[in-house]
Amino acid sequence: xxxxTKQSLTELVENIKKKKLSSTDVTKAFIQRSEKSSELNTYxxxxxxxxxxxxxxxxxxxxxxxxxxxxxxAVKDLFCTKNVKTTAxxxxxxxxxxxYESTVTENIWNEGAILLGKLNCDEFAMGSxxxxxxxxxxxxxIDKNLVPGGSxxxxxxxxxxxxxxxxxxxxxxxxxxxxxxxxxxxGLKPTYGSCSRxxxxxxxxxxxxxxxxxxxxKDCALLQEVISTYDSKDSTSINFKRNHYSKELTKNIKGxxxxxxxxxRVDGMPKEIEDLWQKGIQYVKDCGAETIDISLxxxxxxxxxxxxxxxxxxxxxxxxYDGVKYGYRAKGENLIDMYEKTRSEGFGAEVxxxxxxxxxxxxxxxxxxxYLKAQKVRKLIKNDFDEAYKKVDAILTPSTPSSxxxxxxxxxxxxxxxxxxxxxxxxxxxxxxGISIPAGHDTKGYPLGLQIIGKAFDEQNILNIAFAMxxxxxxxxxxxxxxxx
Amino acid sequence: MNKKNxxxxxxxxxxxxxxxxxxxxxxxxxxxxxxxxxxxxxxxxEPNTQVSLVDAAFPGMLPVINEFCIKQAIKxxxxxxxxxxxxxxxxxxxxxxxxxxxxxxISQFKDPIVGxxxxxxxxxxxxxxxxxxxxxxxxxxxKSIHDLDPQNTFVxxxxxxxALMEIVSKPDLxxxxxxxxxxxxxxxxxRYLGTCDGNMQEGSLRADVNVSVRPKGSKEFGTRCExxxxxxxxxxxxxxxxxxxxxxxxxxxxxxxxxxxRLFDTKKNETRSMRSKEDAHDYRYFPDPDLLPLEVSExxxxxxxxxxxxxxxxxxxxxxxxxxxxxxxxxILVSDIDTSxxxxxxxxxxxxxxxxxxxxxxxxxxxxxxxxxxxxxxSQSPVSAKNFAILINLIKNGTISGKIAKTVFxxxxxxxxxxxxxxxxxxxxxxxxxxxxxxxxxxxxxENREKAIEYKQGKEKLFGFFVGQAMKxxxxxxxxxxxxxxxxxxx
Numbered sequence: 001x002x003x004x005t006k007q008s009l010t011e012l013v014e015n016i017k018k019k020k021l022s023s024t025d026v027t028k029a030f031i032q033r034s035e036k037s038s039e040l041n042t043y044x045x046x047x048x049x050x051x052x053x054x055x056x057x058x059x060x061x062x063x064x065x066x067x068x069x070x071x072x073x074a075v076k077d078l079f080c081t082k083n084v085k086t087t088a089x090x091x092x093x094x095x096x097x098x099x100y101e102s103t104v105t106e107n108i109w110n111e112g113a114i115l116l117g118k119l120n121c122d123e124f125a126m127g128s129x130x131x132x133x134x135x136x137x138x139x140x141x142i143d144k145n146l147v148p149g150g151s152x153x154x155x156x157x158x159x160x161x162x163x164x165x166x167x168x169x170x171x172x173x174x175x176x177x178x179x180x181x182x183x184x185x186x187g188l189k190p191t192y193g194s195c196s197r198x199x200x201x202x203x204x205x206x207x208x209x210x211x212x213x214x215x216x217x218k219d220c221a222l223l224q225e226v227i228s229t230y231d232s233k234d235s236t237s238i239n240f241k242r243n244h245y246s247k248e249l250t251k252n253i254k255g256x257x258x259x260x261x262x263x264x265r266v267d268g269m270p271k272e273i274e275d276l277w278q279k280g281i282q283y284v285k286d287c288g289a290e291t292i293d294i295s296l297x298x299x300x301x302x303x304x305x306x307x308x309x310x311x312x313x314x315x316x317x318x319x320x321y322d323g324v325k326y327g328y329r330a331k332g333e334n335l336i337d338m339y340e341k342t343r344s345e346g347f348g349a350e351v352x353x354x355x356x357x358x359x360x361x362x363x364x365x366x367x368x369x370x371y372l373k374a375q376k377v378r379k380l381i382k383n384d385f386d387e388a389y390k391k392v393d394a395i396l397t398p399s400t401p402s403s404x405x406x407x408x409x410x411x412x413x414x415x416x417x418x419x420x421x422x423x424x425x426x427x428x429x430x431x432x433x434g435i436s437i438p439a440g441h442d443t444k445g446y447p448l449g450l451q452i453i454g455k456a457f458d459e460q461n462i463l464n465i466a467f468a469m470x471x472x473x474x475x476x477x478x479x480x481x482x483x484x485x
Numbered sequence: 486m487n488k489k490n491x492x493x494x495x496x497x498x499x500x501x502x503x504x505x506x507x508x509x510x511x512x513x514x515x516x517x518x519x520x521x522x523x524x525x526x527x528x529x530x531e532p533n534t535q536v537s538l539v540d541a542a543f544p545g546m547l548p549v550i551n552e553f554c555i556k557q558a559i560k561x562x563x564x565x566x567x568x569x570x571x572x573x574x575x576x577x578x579x580x581x582x583x584x585x586x587x588x589x590x591i592s593q594f595k596d597p598i599v600g601x602x603x604x605x606x607x608x609x610x611x612x613x614x615x616x617x618x619x620x621x622x623x624x625x626x627x628k629s630i631h632d633l634d635p636q637n638t639f640v641x642x643x644x645x646x647x648a649l650m651e652i653v654s655k656p657d658l659x660x661x662x663x664x665x666x667x668x669x670x671x672x673x674x675x676r677y678l679g680t681c682d683g684n685m686q687e688g689s690l691r692a693d694v695n696v697s698v699r700p701k702g703s704k705e706f707g708t709r710c711e712x713x714x715x716x717x718x719x720x721x722x723x724x725x726x727x728x729x730x731x732x733x734x735x736x737x738x739x740x741x742x743x744x745x746x747r748l749f750d751t752k753k754n755e756t757r758s759m760r761s762k763e764d765a766h767d768y769r770y771f772p773d774p775d776l777l778p779l780e781v782s783e784x785x786x787x788x789x790x791x792x793x794x795x796x797x798x799x800x801x802x803x804x805x806x807x808x809x810x811x812x813x814x815x816x817i818l819v820s821d822i823d824t825s826x827x828x829x830x831x832x833x834x835x836x837x838x839x840x841x842x843x844x845x846x847x848x849x850x851x852x853x854x855x856x857x858x859x860x861x862x863x864s865q866s867p868v869s870a871k872n873f874a875i876l877i878n879l880i881k882n883g884t885i886s887g888k889i890a891k892t893v894f895x896x897x898x899x900x901x902x903x904x905x906x907x908x909x910x911x912x913x914x915x916x917x918x919x920x921x922x923x924x925x926x927x928x929x930x931x932e933n934r935e936k937a938i939e940y941k942q943g944k945e946k947l948f949g950f951f952v953g954q955a956m957k958x959x960x961x962x963x964x965x966x967x968x969x970x971x972x973x974x975x976x
Contacts, residue, residue: 079545102545205775206774234547315579320544339581364769
């Protein structure tokens with residue numbers, strides 16, 4: 001059954017439920033393809049043997065009432081998985097095996113899914129190209145030597161390259177949506193507080209949010225339905241009424257008001273991005289929605305604000321990796337020496353850069369000028385959205401200011417790398433849900449994505465808009481399997 | 486009392502210096518589980534047996550506020566007559582140390598849960614008010630153990646994450662004695678509230694002591710030094726004494742005092758510099774993004790207020806009014822919650838015809854002496870309040886004399902015996918039959934005729950001799966009052 005891996009999650013679930021396919025068939029197919037795809041470098045750790053055992057066990061006594069019955073999937077290596085090594089893409093955790101499971105992955109296994117392995121990502125999710133991983137960069141299945149985006153680059157490549165039917169990533173400033181856009185898949189960053197952060201290696205706590213990545217909107221909705229639960233173990237988890245996102249999914253978006261923010265028309269944005277956006281506007285109109293020009297006046301401050309808030313939190317969150325309790329430890333003359341060597345050797349350059357930025361902006365004498373001011377601007381950015389949502393139901397923007405770039409192209413220019421997140425970062429700062437859907441190709445044939453930003457807790461609405469647009473766009477990813485020999 | 490005589494001043498040649506002291510008391514919240522995890526807080530467990538993934542800061546672990554600890558902090562705030570802040574924020578205090586697994590301590594910096602308050606101290610020369618600056622909640626760190634191995638330091642994380650209340654006083658204290666009274670008062674209030682057991686041996690109560698000196702009469706504060714982590718009142722007093730003198734000496738020598746953190750060496754009885762202001766940590770405080778600001782409603786606070794028991798100050802007032810005790814007596818009885826409980830139980834058990842003064846004298850006299858000699862707390866008293874009340878009643882109704890009562894009390898200690906039974910079994914009942922006593926006294930007078938004549942001739946001192954003889958003849962059981970009366974009549 002060579003075409004198993006081409007099937008969407010929805011199709012696989014249906015085929016397993018109708019007993020046309022067994023979990024073992026499906027699991028084997030994805031393992032085989034994954035094994036042939038080592039050049040993509042998507043996996044940090046595979047769990048294939050155990051996955052097959054679980055699939056066989058599932059088939060012996062299949063519970064077909066589950067939402068993900070016997071579905072194999074790999075997850076970003078930022079989610080702690082019980083008894084399976086969890087590295088966060090870092091040397092400092094390269095020997096760390098959790099004794100516990102993150103809430104989000106627990107939810108997935110509880111619905112019958114099976115872990116294939118742990119997917120590559122930027123070190124501690126800090127990066128936009130997956131090049132900061134201690135375990136090497138990831139190839140974009142679209143083209144050799146093309147980055148898949150980041151930080152959930154391994155996840156994006158795994159779904160686009162059909163090594164995993166669906167996956168989960170995390171998104172702190174665009175880490176789901178940007179790689180989804182770069183690889184031609186769908187990625188949803190839910191409202192802050194929708195998915196539990198328990199058991200996810202923290203980057204920036206006030207921004208981090210797990211979310212689904214899939215080949216299409218329906219799969220994405222189904223996975224969101226599974227992973228989004230209230231969790232008392234995460235004090236920022238919010239107890240709101242969650243929809244049955246996949247069941248309630250509809251293409252009827254007639255009369256919806258979609259905002260088009262003028263501030264997202266940034267200097268130097270390629271014409272093809274502008275064209276894509278215009279096409280997107282046409283698509284939503286074709287779906288019966290109405291577009292309204294809006295203003296999000298503080299947009300240009302989002303990126304600098306983000307690059308104060310996120311490193312500040314990260315500098316503190318990463319203090320626990322000190323060689324004392326777990327993970328990598330270098331030998332030192334004394335405690336301080338051990339700390340310095342462990343952290344110098346254990347963390348990569350980008351992580352060290354952000355720890356230093358974060359330490360600086362929090363230090364006394366600079367706190368007010370940087371961190372406190374950034375918090376105030378963050379509030380203004382949120383207010384912009386609140387104001388806009390008095391007039392519109394959702395907002396449509398490009399996902400990224402460009403298509404995927406070449407490996408190595410931006411590694412020596414952090415600022416240009418950071419600029420990649422310009423359209424996604426404001427959404428995290430405001431704690432809103434945002435979805436990136438593939439919407440076209442650039443002149444090189446690389447995929448481009450559009451982003452739909454919703455009101456807080458209004459995932460259903462942006463999923464519906466994406467679902468309606470998806471049909472009009474009729475996007476086909478150009479995957480040639482170039483890496484399979 | 487002349488107030489001047491009780492002032493604590495440091496004298497040098499012609500100069501007198503006043504000592505200014507502020508305390509940051511760290512009081513462990515009385516709670517079964519930690520501030521942000523469900524691990525046990527029980528004292529004395531094997532190292533690293535009360536450590537959750539959260540306490541050890543494993544990747545992806547998140548703190549969840551223990552509501553009980555919040556209630557305890559608010560109750561304490563109410564007990565300190567303080568403002569309860571409906572909105573407070575948990576911050577991260579960032580620094581690296583091996584026994585601080587997260588690399589930061591969760592504390593409250595800008596927005597503590599409790600604001601300004603006050604406590605009243607009873608000093609020999611009257612009452613003194615000490616201002617409370619704030620009370621905030623924070624996590625304790627683990628413990629580094631340096632003396633188990635010559636090369637390595639061991640870390641015990643049992644304490645990691647245990648809830649502490651940091652109670653910061655205003656710089657209102659002026660002497661080691663006031664510090665003593667202040668700590669005891671705080672301890673007393675928290676024990677009444679059940680919010681901290683105040684056990685200093687187990688580290689439930691420790692303090693950072695801020696000391697500065699200034700010329701007597703000066704309104705400006707001198708440069709202060711902070712003496713870290715002193716864990717007994719005696720050491721606090723010794724540290725203050727040493728530190729104040731050290732600072733005065735520097736001033737007298739024309740030198741300046743550096744603002745710094747110091748340690749008190751209990752063996753050498755001196756403070757030593759730990760780090761200067763320049764070396765002070767930059768803790769990079771910022772609100773913990775894992776925890777939302779803590780908001781409590783008026784109703785929540787009101788419910789806790791209704792839960793507050795009678796506190797020492799109110800109890801003292803009531804004891805003075807209701808039982809006609811002196812402020813001094815009342816103070817002794819209320820300062821420790823268990824003493825006040827014992828006393829109130831004795832009062833209740835004594836019934837209608839009670840002699841409260843007598844009970845107080847016996848509690849603060851005989852009972853305290855026994856407890857002291859045996860090293861017991863009043864809660865472990867070998868004599869129950871019930872039997873104690875019976876004993877007082879036996880004295881009050883004349884069944885036994887005060888002197889015999891002491892003998893009875895001695896016998897009660899072993900196994901909390903009923904004094905009534907002791908009196909009966911040992912035949913210790915007081916002789917209060919006037920006829921029998923008259924016979925006894927007649928006999929003594931006839932045997933000592935010469936002395937009786939001398940007495941009549943004006944040698945009044947001899948009256949005591951006759952009382953003594955009568956008591957002796959009765960085996961100590963004669964009612965001394967009756968003896969007196971009869972003797973006066975007969976002589």
